[in-house]
Amino acid sequence: MKARIADTLNELLEHKELDKITVKELVDACNISRQSFYYHFQDIMEVVEWYQDQALRQSIEKSLAAPSYKEAIRGVVYETFQHRQLISQLMASQRRKEMELLFSRAVQTYLQELLRGKGAGVYGSPEDIETVISFCSFGLVGMMLSALNQKNPDVDALANQLCRLLTGEITFHFADRA
Template structure:
């Protein structure tokens, strides 16, 4: 039941984010849209930013679980593209808010986990120092997550092009040969 109320509040927030910036959304609007009391809201969340944090954690966990369950890198990258495309407007509003750093950190964290898993799966005996691995992952994660957020995908053909480009960047180009299986 609690997760349902949290999800309902989150869906209301996402609806409002389609129309306006995060800074302009109030708890009063959320409770009115959900038909709940302020007390119920505050039982589940501290404030509007806490709702955003819960949404990003839930989305990140779901995306991570799905991407790690697939053996096909094209399919896993497609999941990332689909998620960003589906939530583009919301993400744009959040990235334009004063809380953009938290959102960027969450996106980077999700993609780092995926890339680290891919690296270790494809090269279980890779001799790379922890510092080198961290630099490698940070470089690719920041670039790829930035590309995902900046590139607008409108058609299935554009999605496939982006997935293929991401695959090339990660697995086929001369600098990405470490991840190549």
């Protein structure tokens, strides 16, 4: 039932902004009662969160099955662009800040699982690793949202840059000049 409600919401989002979709409209489109909706979800935002959690789980599974970090990251970039319209609709809502935070937390979880699952050669204290993961998640979300807003983004180039950044091929250091 949860998947049915989420799928229906996604269909509605193809034609209407998130802020303009009501629970009544969603339950009518699902052909279910309001009671059934509220048994599974508190509100429409919770449907969005549930759907994102499901998509995140699938992304993690695919990434862990990928032969390398580069293939795992590349797959997530392409998958994100497959949901371009949905993400754009969610970001156009009055809940944009909430959406950005949801996406950042999802990317953070994804990166944590990718590191755990692939046995990365990451060095540092747990606090430092969490700081880097948090920093990367916000940066990745920002870069992805920026690319999603471009008319004709070069998805291959973006995937390559993100892979190079996350695998350490691109590095920089601030140095004090005396």
